[in-house]
Amino acid sequence: MGFISDAFHNIRNRPSLILIGFLSIFFTQLIVNIFIFGYLEMEKMGKFSGESFTIKAYFQSGVDDEKAQETIEKLRNLPDVSTIVLVSKEEAQKKFLEYFEMAPEDFPLDENPFPLSVEIIPKRVESIPDLADQLKNTGLFDDVIYGGKNVDVFVKFYHVLLSVGSIILFLVFIFSLIVIINLIRISIQSRKEEIRIFHLIGATETFIRRPIIAEGFFEGLFAGISAFLLSTLVFYFLLDFLHAAFPFFPWIDLTDILAPLLVVDTFMGGVIGILGSIISCNSVLKEVLR
């Protein structure tokens, strides 16, 4: 494991380069953490709101109880369906009468005109449009309705957050990677004489690469862990404030966010560091060892 102590030796010897790389990954991770916070909050809101949004689908007139029951069993297996209930023609009529406070004998028509229908509560609110489309595509329903504009706005916002967030994440990842690649490249150039000596004495390219890659990894890892600690602190106070200020809003708990933050920060920090080092090594080592 001598290459690890070599990596720390390199880190100690180039504090300014290391600091720039560290800060680059650190700020990348902070942006990632804000996105994770927003995403998890939306998820929580989605689950919370999903229960209050119901899809109603009205069977075509030719569909009998048996066929309707069979359809319900199939729909129950869809991954986004939380609960599904069959509303018979009689129940529909009863609901109508209750709504208008009418007695059954006051109902003006001889025949029950209400269709068989299903009511579906989705698991996530953002899945409602897709679920409604799936119902329409069965060809068994005359009409499929759901929470209207509220759902559409929520879903649009959710998708915008995902798209914009993904683009921003991709850009900061690339930016951070480019910074790391260049910093490691400078670091390799600054000790090219040392690397040449290693090579002349009999070091393989793998032997030379290992401490450089370890250096990138540790730099990324420390930056990721630091970003995690700072984010945790900030989110702790932020959520404390939000829970107190808006107690009825479905805020996430700090415990919900700790594991994803830790995993993403350490993993992504390490990956940026390793990837940056490997790319730098590939482009510079050949030149240095020539």
Added chain:
Amino acid sequence: MAFIGFDKVYKIYPSGVKALQNISFSIEEGEFVFLVGPTGAGKTTLMKLINREELPTSGDIWFDDIRINHLDDGYLPFLRRNLGIIFQDLKLIPSRTVYENLIFPLQIMGIKKNTISKISTRILAMLEMENRKHHLVEWLSGGEKQKLCLGRALIHQPQLVLADEPTGNLDHYSAYEMVETLYLYCREEKASVIVSTHNIGLLKSFSGRILQLDQGRLVTDHYNYSKVRSETGLEYR
């Protein structure tokens, strides 16, 4: 087959300088060779060709039955692990300690820490540098750096030692001591040693083969027996 063989080797640099011309010779295992000649004669180029730092323009170079000028780059480190080199410009890492510089060849070969520790203690004692073990190389005097290079060249017991002007920064006594160490290593380990030098006085003190280069050509190849009384002991003095 000889241990080291040069067969009609030419080295012409891109600038047009003819560093070596039609060089052919062979060196057997356990031979002690002085490489002499004026500045620019081609001594360092010859060393660099053996170490594969440079490739010949034409001709072949053999090391232990391997034609090294055709050797794949991936095998270079394994060739170099059989060599102990004292570079003309020393090639020590100033930001590292004496100990770290000394043990690089062993680390590269993947030798275990305990073994490295034992070997390095012996070598540091030989160099009389035990008290300098944790000092940075940049703090050492020129002579101490040269001694450290000697230690680094011998620590992994190579089959061939290349010493390019190893006595450059040394006084007469230290220069003599350094070549004596190389000479004894050659005798005891049956390793081949090539020492390039300007110091003609050294040639008179040690028996060995002398290859003389001038303007890239091998002009003399002979043995210096004048001081040799025995092949076994220290009577070569």
